[in-house]
Amino acid sequence: MAGVVTAAPATATGPAAVPQGPGAGAVPWLLLMPATAALVLLFVLPIGYVLLLSFTDPQVSLAHYQRIFAVPLYTRILFNTFATSLTVTVICLLLAYPLAYVISRRNDWISLTLLICVAVCFWTGFIVRTYAWLVILGNKGPVAAVWQGLGFGAPPQLLFTSFASTLGMTHILLPYMVLALYSVMKKIDPNLLRAAASLGARPNAAFRAVFLPLSLPGVVNGSILVFTICLGFFVTPILLGTPKDMMISQLVNQQIEELLAWGFASAIAVVLLVATSIVLAIYNRFVGLDRLWG
Amino acid sequence: MSDSYLRLRNIVKSYDGISNAVDDISIDIAKGEFITFLGPSGSGKTTTLMMIAGFEDPTRGTIDLDGKDLTAQKPYQRNIGMVFQNYALFPHMTVAKNVAFPLRMRGAPRADIGRRVAEALELVGLSRFSERHPRELSGGQQQRVALARGLVFRPDVLLLDEPLGALDKNLREQMQVELKRIHREVGITMVYVTHDQTEAMTMSDRVAVFNHGRLEQVAPPLEVYGRPLTRFVGEFIGDSNFLQGRIEAGANGKLSIDGIGPVCEASKLGAGAPAGPVHVLIRPERLRLIGTEPRPDLVATVQMRVEGTVNYGDSLLVMGQSGRIPLRVRIAGMESGDVREGGTISVGWRADDMHLIAGS
Ligand SMILES: Nc1ncnc2c1ncn2[C@@H]1O[C@H](COP(=O)(O)OP(=O)(O)O)[C@@H](O)[C@H]1O
Numbered sequence: 001m002a003g004v005v006t007a008a009p010a011t012a013t014g015p016a017a018v019p020q021g022p023g024a025g026a027v028p029w030l031l032l033m034p035a036t037a038a039l040v041l042l043f044v045l046p047i048g049y050v051l052l053l054s055f056t057d058p059q060v061s062l063a064h065y066q067r068i069f070a071v072p073l074y075t076r077i078l079f080n081t082f083a084t085s086l087t088v089t090v091i092c093l094l095l096a097y098p099l100a101y102v103i104s105r106r107n108d109w110i111s112l113t114l115l116i117c118v119a120v121c122f123w124t125g126f127i128v129r130t131y132a133w134l135v136i137l138g139n140k141g142p143v144a145a146v147w148q149g150l151g152f153g154a155p156p157q158l159l160f161t162s163f164a165s166t167l168g169m170t171h172i173l174l175p176y177m178v179l180a181l182y183s184v185m186k187k188i189d190p191n192l193l194r195a196a197a198s199l200g201a202r203p204n205a206a207f208r209a210v211f212l213p214l215s216l217p218g219v220v221n222g223s224i225l226v227f228t229i230c231l232g233f234f235v236t237p238i239l240l241g242t243p244k245d246m247m248i249s250q251l252v253n254q255q256i257e258e259l260l261a262w263g264f265a266s267a268i269a270v271v272l273l274v275a276t277s278i279v280l281a282i283y284n285r286f287v288g289l290d291r292l293w294g
Numbered sequence: 295m296s297d298s299y300l301r302l303r304n305i306v307k308s309y310d311g312i313s314n315a316v317d318d319i320s321i322d323i324a325k326g327e328f329i330t331f332l333g334p335s336g337s338g339k340t341t342t343l344m345m346i347a348g349f350e351d352p353t354r355g356t357i358d359l360d361g362k363d364l365t366a367q368k369p370y371q372r373n374i375g376m377v378f379q380n381y382a383l384f385p386h387m388t389v390a391k392n393v394a395f396p397l398r399m400r401g402a403p404r405a406d407i408g409r410r411v412a413e414a415l416e417l418v419g420l421s422r423f424s425e426r427h428p429r430e431l432s433g434g435q436q437q438r439v440a441l442a443r444g445l446v447f448r449p450d451v452l453l454l455d456e457p458l459g460a461l462d463k464n465l466r467e468q469m470q471v472e473l474k475r476i477h478r479e480v481g482i483t484m485v486y487v488t489h490d491q492t493e494a495m496t497m498s499d500r501v502a503v504f505n506h507g508r509l510e511q512v513a514p515p516l517e518v519y520g521r522p523l524t525r526f527v528g529e530f531i532g533d534s535n536f537l538q539g540r541i542e543a544g545a546n547g548k549l550s551i552d553g554i555g556p557v558c559e560a561s562k563l564g565a566g567a568p569a570g571p572v573h574v575l576i577r578p579e580r581l582r583l584i585g586t587e588p589r590p591d592l593v594a595t596v597q598m599r600v601e602g603t604v605n606y607g608d609s610l611l612v613m614g615q616s617g618r619i620p621l622r623v624r625i626a627g628m629e630s631g632d633v634r635e636g637g638t639i640s641v642g643w644r645a646d647d648m649h650l651i652a653g654s
């Protein structure tokens with residue numbers, strides 16, 4: 001997806017930047033070749049193959065798709081995936097908004113420290129962070145120790161629950177939300193809030209009438225990012241979560257690893273791809289995909 | 295201008311606790327006055343404005359408005375309007391919504407809001423643009439919206455921080471006239487910040503000259519130009535020649551200028567010229583080109599080698615040296631006949647062409 005987005009401006013500006021001599025029109029296309037080749041090899045062909053499999057393995061039919069939407073277990077997993085993604089998005093938003101607000105409005109060591117924390121989180125691999133939760137929430141982890149130390153008896157089962165999986169995904173995606181909000185909030189002219197105050201707006205009113213509306217693009221961007229990444233999340237739910245509350249990509253994995261049902265797994269993957277595309281298409285319709293990264 | 299409406303008393307502001315961005319400023323501003331804060335960049339004008347608006351707290355000193363202490367009031371309680379250099383219009387609101395904002399914040403009745411917004415837009419000539427967004431307007435139009443928004447709630451004082459700084463020259467002159475007209479029509483007290491001396495000279499009732507966080511002089515434009523209190527003011531405002539001289543002690547002490555010699559008796563220069571070293575200010579347009587006829591009215595004449603000229607059409611600026619003293623002479627267009635680069639001219643001045651500032 002990122003490749004498609006970045007390739008588009010190159011075609012738009014390329015011809016204008018090159019002198020219009022004989023044969024000059026070919027140069028931009030030549031420059032595009034490596035990226036195009038990589039996209040076709042790594043992206044278009046595999047997806048085409050998955051698409052093909054979903055209709056043809058083991059024989060040509062629409063049966064896989066019918067099964068996804070007919071069997072309650074699978075519709076429940078679909079629903080669960082969307083619900084979990086929505087939950088994670090909302091929690092991320094609630095946590096990230098005040099954080100991004102503080103980071104963008106202050107100009108001192110506090111905001112710098114917070115920004116560094118967020119960036120370090122962002123750059124630490126999500127596998128590492130997922131394993132950290134395994135330790136923290138595990139039977140011998142600090143949470144259990146504190147629980148027992150306080151005399152509450154046997155610690156509750158935290159690991160391998162949808163709580164742990166939601167917590168982990170929220171933690172991993174929070175920096176995305178913070179940075180998406182921050183990049184928009186940082187561009188809000190502080191004089192606008194001063195102007196609001198000089199015009200008689202109390203801090204609350206100024207926030208509601210000026211800052212909040214101007215930060216909405218960041219809210220939309222961050223939510224789309226977190227939501228679409230969450231839809232396809234695999235490692236974290238499989239390590240921290242429970243098979244009872246499977247995410248859709250776990251189902252794909254299970255179908256292939258345990259049942260070798262390539263055709264059915266492909267159909268599920270296609271459904272996930274289409275769902276994500278629909279979300280992005282809606283976003284593109286109202287905002288424009290090129291603005292997703294700020 | 296003695297009656298005081300907005301009163302700053304011994305205002306000091308230090309951002310870092312070491313140096314003072316504003317250093318002990320006191321000023322009385324009359325109701326309805328158009329006063330300009332003029333000074334180079336970094337001289338503390340914006341900081342002073344921010345303290346009047348309430349966005350910065352003075353480190354020391356008090357600010358009164360109409361006899362009431364403002365210091366403890368928040369910006370939104372002050373009823374002081376502000377127009378920012380970059381306009382600070384709300385980009386997500388239409389022109390009408392922008393102008394209605396201060397009225398909405400004050401809970402004005404809906405019908406009232408509509409009427410007063412229309413009036414304010416009429417005042418700045420933007421009635422036709424009320425449903426546009428700021429980004430659909432030119433810089434000058436945005437500035438007018440900011441003005442309408444700052445005036446619509448009838449603030450006690452309107453602060454303007456380099457409001458024309460981002461406009462091109464023609465538009466700027468047009469807006470200067472416009473702003474003066476609006477000031478006359480609404481009669482509101484305006485504090486106007488600029489680093490452009492022409493703007494200050496043409497628009498203000500009084501000019502307050504800032505330098506390094508201090509006030510050098512507060513006076514009407516012509517007085518600031520003709521009788522600057524400090525060398526800085528004389529050099530910052532208008533074109534100038536500064537000569538170094540000294541006045542001898544005694545009742546009839548003579549003024550002599552370094553490199554020229556004795557010029558005239560100090561008593562001719564008006565009262566209060568103190569003995570000791572003085573700066574002698576002569577404006578370029580007060581240096582007179584002399585022909586062959588005798589000029590008994592002049593107290594000094596010098597020969598000057600012409601090194602360069604700038605023709606302004608209506609006048610000619612001549613730059614050159616007299617001995618070691620650099621001089622700038624401004625000559626009205628028709629008199630400039632035999633001035634050419636590399637040549638020599640005679641210039642002279644009368645006693646009242648000089649303005650003396652004590653010091654060396
Ligand atoms: N928010 C601030 N923090 C620290 N120093 C500041 C701040 N604002 C202004 N200053 C300093 O105070 C001095 C006066 O600045 P300012 O009032 O903006 O001058 P002017 O408006 O006349 O250009 C400058 O030296 C400037 O660097």
Ligand SMILES: [Mg+2]
Binds near residue numbers: 336339340341
């Ligand atoms: Mg300033």
